[in-house]
Structures are given as C-alpha cells and as structure tokens.
Amino acid sequence: MGDAKLPLEVKLKDGRMATIDFLKASDSAHDLQRFINAFVDERSFLGYDRRFTLKEEEAFKKMQLSSRRKKEGYLIIARVGGKLAGSTGARREKYKGRHNISLGIAIAKPFRRIGLGRALLLANIGTAKRMLKPKNIFLSVLAPNKRAKALYWTLGFREFAVFPKWMLHKGKYVDHIFMKLER
Numbered sequence: 001m002g003d004a005k006l007p008l009e010v011k012l013k014d015g016r017m018a019t020i021d022f023l024k025a026s027d028s029a030h031d032l033q034r035f036i037n038a039f040v041d042e043r044s045f046l047g048y049d050r051r052f053t054l055k056e057e058e059a060f061k062k063m064q065l066s067s068r069r070k071k072e073g074y075l076i077i078a079r080v081g082g083k084l085a086g087s088t089g090a091r092r093e094k095y096k097g098r099h100n101i102s103l104g105i106a107i108a109k110p111f112r113r114i115g116l117g118r119a120l121l122l123a124n125i126g127t128a129k130r131m132l133k134p135k136n137i138f139l140s141v142l143a144p145n146k147r148a149k150a151l152y153w154t155l156g157f158r159e160f161a162v163f164p165k166w167m168l169h170k171g172k173y174v175d176h177i178f179m180k181l182e183r
Helices: 029-042 054-069 116-132 146-154
Strands: 008-011 017-022 073-080 083-092 100-107 136-142 157-169 172-181
Touching: 008 116, 017 116, 029 054, 029 083, 029 100, 054 073, 073 116, 083 116, 100 116, 116 136, 116 146, 136 146, 136 157, 146 157, 146 172
Parallel strands: 100 136
Antiparallel strands: 008 017, 017 073, 073 083, 083 100, 136 172, 157 172
C-alpha cells in the first residue's frame, strides 16, 4: 500500500471501505471545519486549542491546494461512507531544511482503531517519497498519545528529539516527541 498511487481504496478492519485521495478544490471547507473542530472539542492530542472559523478553513484549503501545485506539501483525506474520516499531510520545511518533510495525521473518533491511520500514513509516506524526494521524513507526537507512538514505531519511526514538558495538554505540560522515519 505504501507504493500505491492515489486515489486508493482500502478495506478497513471493520469491513468498511475508505477512499484515500488528495484534497480537491471541490472538497467542502465546511466539512474540513467540522472535522478539525471535532478534535478541538474533544481536547485531543492535536496542537489546536481553539475552534476554527469557516473563513479560516477556506484559507487553509486554498493554501493546501497551492502548496501541492508548488510541490511544497499536500493534504490527503480519507472518506468512509462519504464522511470525512481522516487526514494526513506532508509539508516541506523551509530554507536549508527544505529536504526534510514533516507529516501530520488526524483520525476522527469514530474511525480510530480500524486501520485507517496506518493506511493513511503508508499512503502519505509513499506519496512524500515520490513527490517531495525527502532526505528525512519526520513527525511529532505528544508523550501521552501511546497508541499513535506505537503505530509510528511499527511503521519505522524512531525518536530523535524530545522537548520536555513542552505542550499544554488538558491542563498539564507534557513532552513533545519528534520521530524520524528510519526505513
């Protein structure tokens, strides 16, 4: 699956099918807004601590589409039964770090633990290698997010930096861990 090109159909552990593809101009900014704001409301492990407006999501969508055209990054989304279930993106670092690619991922609560995160990350890693030709691929995770860390480990990511007590999560400062793809 890591070498498959998008769009991609993936069968999940619960038997449902996920469609994985790049963000398109026809995708709804309103869907993106609902998706990200659900993580804010959940107080999830993502770094966001305030809800986003529709105007902000429209600007985000426009920036993501432009970034893909410039080969600076992209956003991949997954839909299950027509519903936005997950997203993963890649972003080229700036200037002297431009050969390093940062990944991010978010899976909506009803779609966790059924293989969608793994499928999205494998699609993203393969896409990043093909499109962005990175020297390094890395991501970050908050220390309490044990499930995500375990997934990243199985995909070949290894810790290379820890910022101790760096991020405020649910009223407590937690370590921010950076992991690099080693294979």
